[in-house]
Amino acid sequence: MTETHALFPRRHPQQNAHSPTILNWARNAELAPANAVVKPKNEAQLQEVIATATGSVRMMGSSMSPGRMLALSQPGDVLVDLSRLRGVLAVDDESVTFAAGTSLHEVFTTLTTLNRMLYASPGVIDSQTLAGAISTGTHGQGMKQSSLADEALNIRLVDAAGHIHDIDRNHPSFGAVQLGLGTLGAISAVTLRTCPATLFTCFKSASSADTLADDLRNWNQQWTFSKAWWFPDEDKVHAWNAREANAEEQTLWRDNRGELVALEETDEQMNATVDKTLEQMRDDTKIVDENGKPFRTVTRFKDFSDVIGDVYQVFCRGIATPQINIEIGIPMARVPAVIERMKAWHNDSQPHMHYPIILRCTGASSAWLSPAYQQPTCFFGFVVYYAEDGSLSEEGLEFLRAAEQLLAEEGGRPHWGKYFDPTLYDWPTLYPQWSEFQAIRRRFDPHGKFLNTFMTEVLS
Template identity: 60%
Template sequence: MTRKTSDFPQRNTRLPPQEPRLWNWAQNAPLADKKQILQPESERHLCELVAATSGKLRVMGSRMSPGRMLALSNANDRLIDTSRLRGLISHDADSATFAGGTPLHEVYELLTAMGRMLPASPGVIDSQTLAGALATGTHGQGLYQSSIGDEALRIRMVLADGSVEEFDRQHPWFHAVQLGLGCLGVVTAVTLRTRPSAVYTCFKNAVSGDSLAEDLLEWNRNYALSKAWWFPDENQVHVWAAREATDEERAQYHANHGDPLIQQETSDAMNQTIDQTLEHMRNDTQIRDENGKPFRTVTRFKDFSDVTGDVYQVFCRGIATPQINVEIAIPLARAGAVIARIKRWHAENQPHLHYPVILRCTGASESWLSPAWQRESCFFGFVVYYAEDGSLSAEGMAFLHEVEKLLAEEGGRPHWGKYFDADLYDWSSLYPQMAAFREVREALDPQHKFSNAFSQRLLG
């Protein structure tokens, strides 16, 4: 089966200085003519703009998602830029309210300054907006937490008619609004649970992939937070497992003026594996800059050491670089069987990977459209980097197609903010609450003002 080119579009590396169109962050999809962008100054201004718009509306944050989530179809459609609707609105002893357009790194910085943190672990990239993170189901790592949206207590939205409504946890539609795909309204404020800041010690190790299925469960049951990178070519796994720091470790961290405390003793156990991975990447991408972002995402695994710091210092370590990223959530109970299937497929086909398979587990989510809805889940992540000219290797695309097909057969649910082949999934079967979500959408947006081609196909 040939992959549709629209699923994995080529990156435009030569946009002219006066490009009239706005593109997504990866520059692989045009979203709208720049004249179609609305930039409200306040919630009241936003209400006026929404009420006055006759065409379709989509909401953009950091434009990190594939183009299908945001792209407009007609000249009278509009794209809402929420970058001016940001910042801390209020806070109390156990919660904080942020404007929807606040980037996650600002959320984390403001909370840290207050001695607070979210109960949910962060993702590796923190440039998304808070509303965008909720809309796509952004999550971290660790079975004892789930998505960022699961920490929401109240969500305030501007609806299709320009009115404002607030949804709290007692509202019957709250679990639809928690992850609304941008189809229900414009999120202007989110109240999040907070807890006192904690310090973690993250232990890093390199182990064999022979017992990965069993080890994955052990890491996630025994540690507060855990993440693993699996290199099938070398049958090796790099694992981070973090627990809250001891009194002595916290004292050492604070004596270091709150900067991450990196152990001096390092391990070179991953160095040979990383060198081989880098060679595959060079051959596929023809990128020669050894300090380029794609290479830095991999070389950081060399000469690794344990670290003590707050949760954002430890886990927000991602390097944003244009890529095709596929991430599928599998029921945790099926993770071992899926790992075995990938091992067999890999042994038969021997694909060369730009990046290891990323394994992050989360607890069950309450959001109706969350990939982790009502089940502990393991998210399998796969990355292929763009070549210097914006193209993608045929081998890399074939690998992504085959592995996604395999995970879809296992009941996988794709991450909404990443790349996937919609034809592989029976959405109503995967999401038993899909019909209820459609009813909420009909009530809040009966004219489907907040839709585009993708959402209309998904929701009907």
Template identity: 55%
Template sequence: MNRDSLLYPLRNPQNTEHDSALWNWAQNTVVGQREQVHQPQNEAELQQLLSSSKGKVRVIGSRLSPGRMLCVNGDDLLLDLSAMRGVLGEDDDSITFAAGTLLQQVFDALTARNRMLGCSPGVISVQTLAGAIATGTHGQGLDQSSLADEVISIRMVMADGRVREFHRGEADFPAAQTSLGSLGIVTAITLRTQPFRLFTCHKFAVSADTLEQDLPRWNQQYELSKAWWFVDDNLMHVWNANPASEADVQAWHANGGEVIEHGEDTDSSLNDTIDQTLAHMHRDTQIEGKGGKQFRTVTRFRDFTDLSGDIYQLFCRGIAVPQINVEIGVPLDRTPEIISKIKAWYAENHPHMHYPIILRCTGASEAWLSPAYQQPTCFFGFVVYYADDGSLSQEGLHFLTEVEKLLAAEGGRPHWGKYYDPQRYGWREIYPQWDAFRAVREQLDPQCRFSNDYVTALFD
């Protein structure tokens, strides 16, 4: 098996619903056997299961991450926490959810209470809350960081069945915030909340000639900012959002809490670029006609307009489609120089662009293993969608490989829940608290019950 097939496995396009093997969501890796899956109905059942068993243990969550993060041996346990969902408690400034609660359920519960999180959401809302926190899921905006940074406390069942709560301010709390599932089984998470607000998202297309200066400026001037870089056409599509005006707030409420489209300012300037991108995607995925959901991720940029709504309506807009997704966070203060290097590399090599580069920036994180730990960070995101037959564009994969080399050399840190080449990173060099995390892991799980080949390769 060659190296590319290990990093970017081909997909099994067959219906695996009735297989004895359990596949990850993208159906590119078998993570275990269905008979290994246990579904505790509550924390007490989980405690009993852990205390009475001997094998290694992993949680399957929504199975969105690469299969290598979850893959287990035949005598190990796979835990399905989908029965442990919903609100467990709340007060004026915080709310506690069961670990298996989906992000969409979190957002809906907060909105119903006229509250919201202090961070912008990730784009995919079918993640479990515990899984999103454990892998460093983040949104965009320099005044906030990852979802894990909104956590007040985390409740875990440890390897021997005991319960441990980690509270903000405790010495090992930053280890528990983003733990890759390697410390214990999370059962409950308490998040701080703030009053509900609405935003107006201003969308526009602009040349990428001055992206080095524009990207920091957009993030300084707007509370939330996200951009797509269509490198082939040297164009940017930008979403900048600030709190909505009182008039837009009233219009949103009058519209039954649905998004307000400011349609009088529809912009078609990106339409030719969208058509070109769709043509590339159709060729790469061998899909004729209008195709599937992956094409909606770019068709929404055609004839775009400003929008007003809540933060989840505006930014939690991802479409879950099987893909190879690489995202690398680099120090924000080095981002202009890195953008210039990507431009120079592109001008020299003219690589095939399968999809625009996605740019999102966040503030510094407190979590030891967050890619944004201790530094404002710009995340560069890259996507290659699977073809209907389960194959991948080799030109697209070549682009991923080369751009990851470039970003890793600049001190980049990969998103844990996405694809990356581990050989490109010196973990101790890029994570100042790497050995401190290892020490917490060794203390809390001395028998390495929450380990597997993936975790062992990282920490042992």
């Protein structure tokens, strides 16, 4: 088992603009010396950077992944910043092609302007780059969709020799490239399938957790999109269930100038539960500001109301806050048994809960290394926020480790872009296409140019 200090590092102090070292977004890991970062202006420069590199090459995206995924290993390695490769490259009747460094926020805004949307529900935040989100398996919620990578029609990839590959859904390597962890090459562009923009009404509710397994199944069968937060200490569940808005609801949204509509009737059922959670979070984080970002993430459950908006207004409402976030995918068929085991474990051990358990279910994915590969999956998410001094609640971390161990024993697959202990997982057993992925990786990158120390350990 990985040591806690390595798995969940402290945050570094705030850097100034002239710091010689680049940190990841959460400031809990050093990625590279500042002079090892290159920012190609276009695809041709990206090809040259990769082809002429004598050391390893990693992509930094928006640097929101754990540092070990991105960090350089040796002097002479290169960290590539694709932020200059952004914007729309092509539009047709059914798809839009974006440069790889485009942020998800820009992707969603552009699609909204075009009166389109993705079939996939968005994740919680939209700060990630498109290439980074695809490469790590970013997903939303709803059984009729899966990860963002499953909306890709074509992925343009630069291999270790600097050669360009246009890989579409009929290409035999597509399932590997969909979620490649940055180990097959550098993505330079992605074509995403789109559909006409649709408005949704999201109904929010509070209920007992006694029937959580049945409720979770029913919500995901009956609603287009569904997401839930489980508060085991209080035996409560808060759920968001959305369907397409009817004509009257669409009129309300248009009358509100296209902004999210919060219906007037509010529900106070979660208020006492939220207040208890806020008290624990304040004790853990020692954050003085009553309106600090971590607190705002849970305060939204107080006096909740149903809302009307587009899918991005409804679901992409997270607050980017430095945290340790573990998310483990469990096959839907196993979810009832896993929930019962978690309830029994919670009753026996009474772990310190820093934040509710987040439940987001998706349909099957075609990406070979997706935690939802070939099977509908429910993702169990666990969060501990950083304290003001950069530390983490020890009791909260104990809970994270125990929860991950339990879910790993149940055949869970971790979200690649979040925190996980790799020693808990037997990758070839979890992923049927593991050997095929390795073979394709070696084809695109025969000498391991796109590997760093951590990715070498995982893939070996």
